[in-house]
Amino acid sequence: MGHVTALQGYLLLAALLFAIGLAGALTRRNAILVLIGIELMLNAANLNLIAFWRYGPHPEALTGMMFAIFSIAVAAAEAAVGLGLVIHIYRFTQTTDLDQMNRMKG
């Protein structure tokens, strides 16, 4: 491969971030850390949105920026809900270990 363009660099960074987040979400036992991993994956997606906008055909239209802001807002709400659930579950079970939270099995 030759040299790497700016867009490709951002995409690689985003892929790296996503992989780190995924690894965290899959391997950690602690629910909070899983949430953090998920946030990382979300931000990798956001980075992609921004990068594709900045280096896309219409960088002057601010669409990518708007998209990313919406996505961050939704992610914030989702994080709040997730944390709320985690706190509630913790009150019931006195643990945040996900392996022990299997009461929803079929």
Next chain:
Amino acid sequence: MQATISFTPQVGASAITQLLWLIPAVPVVASGVIALLKQPKRKTAATLAIGSLGFSLLLALIAFGHVVSGWSHGNAVRETVNFSWIRVGTTNIDLGWVLDPLSAAMLVMVCFVGLLIFIYSTGYMAHDENFTRFFCFLSLFAGAMLGVVIANSLLLLFMCWELVGLTSYLLIGFWYYKPAAAAAAKKAFLTTRVGDIFFLLGMVWLASGTGTLLFYNNGGGSMEAGALASLLGQHAAWGLTAAGAIGLLIFCGAAGKSGQFPLHVWLPDAMEGPTPVSALIHAATMVAAGVYLIARVYPLMAAGSLLGGSTTALTVVTWVGAFTAVFAALIAIAQDDIKRILAYSTISQLGYMMAGLGMGGVAVGMFHLITHAFFKALLFMGAGSVIHGCHEEQNIRKMGGLKSDMPLTFVTYAAGMLALCGVPIFAGFWSKDGILEAGSHWSVSKGPVALLVFGAMLTAFYMTRQVVYVFFGHWRGHKPAHESPAVMTIPLAILAFFAFVLGLFGTPAWPWFQGFVSGREAPLEIRGLFESNVLLVMGESIGFVFVGIVLAWWLYGGKSPKPDTPDVLEKAAPLPWAWLRNRLYIDEIYGVTFIAFYAWWARVADWCDRRVWGGAVSGVAIIFRGWAQLNRLLDANVVDGTFDKGCEELSTGGGLLSRVQSGQVQAYLRWLAFAVVVLAVILIWSSRA
């Protein structure tokens, strides 16, 4: 098929004719209202019944006055109101009512006698707990009877006729807890039904022969010349014309209702009902309905008669009537029950009316009907008063000497008895004389008139016997008798007055009624009384009546025998007495013939039901039961087995799938990540290609 109901009164009928329907309708409505009353509302019930019939009487009198005034101006009134009741395709079924002398006279009689009997009933039934029900039935009966009278259509007449039969059943069986009363009601209903079947056949034949059941319809009715001519043209079996055959069929219905031999058996048993019922239904009105029916269809019966001759139908009517008159009078001689004697006397007098219709025409028969209604109602109510006074005793052998205990009842009863016997001046004399005189002119045979004269003697005999037993001699009962209250004796007095004077409207010197009914002038001619023929017949009948009375007085007068000793005639001739006593064994003959046949037939039907039809039904049931067993086996083994297996498989599959749902969030996440990787690989691969 489209049926519509429409009401179009014919123009030209006078106001009273338009309103004629109110005469039967008001009592029927009153009866409906009374039916809704509670048992203790006695006064309301009686007031309603009497008030409604009083209103009908008022209307009837106005109608009568209208007809009389028309007649005195020289035109016979016959006004009809017809309307189409049901229209099916092109066929109309018409109903209607008619105001003519016949219906007007009958209306006044029924309303007047009915009203007196209603008033009398308030006294007679005063202690009965079902007083309101009684008045409900009475009112319904009166309405139905008035409907029969005004009907201008054989169909409407038949409907009211059946209603009359129904109320008669209800009233005879009024004391239904007495087995005898219940049986008598059933017998009356079934016996009259036999006649009604023939009536219905005649009606259907008339409808198909003439296309209409209306009697009079401006020349288009079935009793008018056109229809009669077409009926005369058609021939039925045995040399009868269709007119004659239909007439005879209708006469069968009339014979059932009017208790003519051989359908008379129900009438004596009907005496089980309360006495006012006997007076109203089985003396004055219902049994007269048969005679009235024959008078109504008289044009049909008389159609085709040559001048001065008679038709087959009328000849049959005459012979049946004359035979019944003597037959019933004979039985009446040997009866001891005060009401049964009167019942047989009624049958006998109805025979006179039928014979009068057959030999002398409508006027003669109807005149006897009207006078008889008054004096027979009087006699029955008198008998009721006697029974009431003697503490429900009905055996005349256990009475006696009531002349002094019940003077009012005695005087009125005597008036009725003299009228029935045909003692001169009294109503029955003139009307019976009219029949005998018509008979003496009858060209077919002198047989009926001879029978009727003999019957007159028998009538005088049994009535004298009864009166002597009841009112003369000395008291043979237990508790002393008492006179009845004024509410019962006043109607008696009114009827007695009419039993005395009514005949004066139909004497040979002044045949007012005969003229009125047949629409002729009726001048007052005293010499009419002294024509040789008239005098001969009168002399004959007076002579026979005199012989009857004297004979009975000689045999029974002043003896007062103990109730358990045999009757004078029984000692003289035990065998004929036993025959008469047992009503000539007619009931027994029916018992071993018709009833035995029906019982046998019922047993056959029962056997068929059990064995033949029952067997077939059980066979089918067995087949179906086998089929059901087979089905059950199939169900249990094949269908259920397959189904169970399927369920098991599903359940296992579900169990396997549920393993995937481990509840481990990260396991789900792993699946997601795996899927994303797979998707990414596919995307990359496809973009490469």
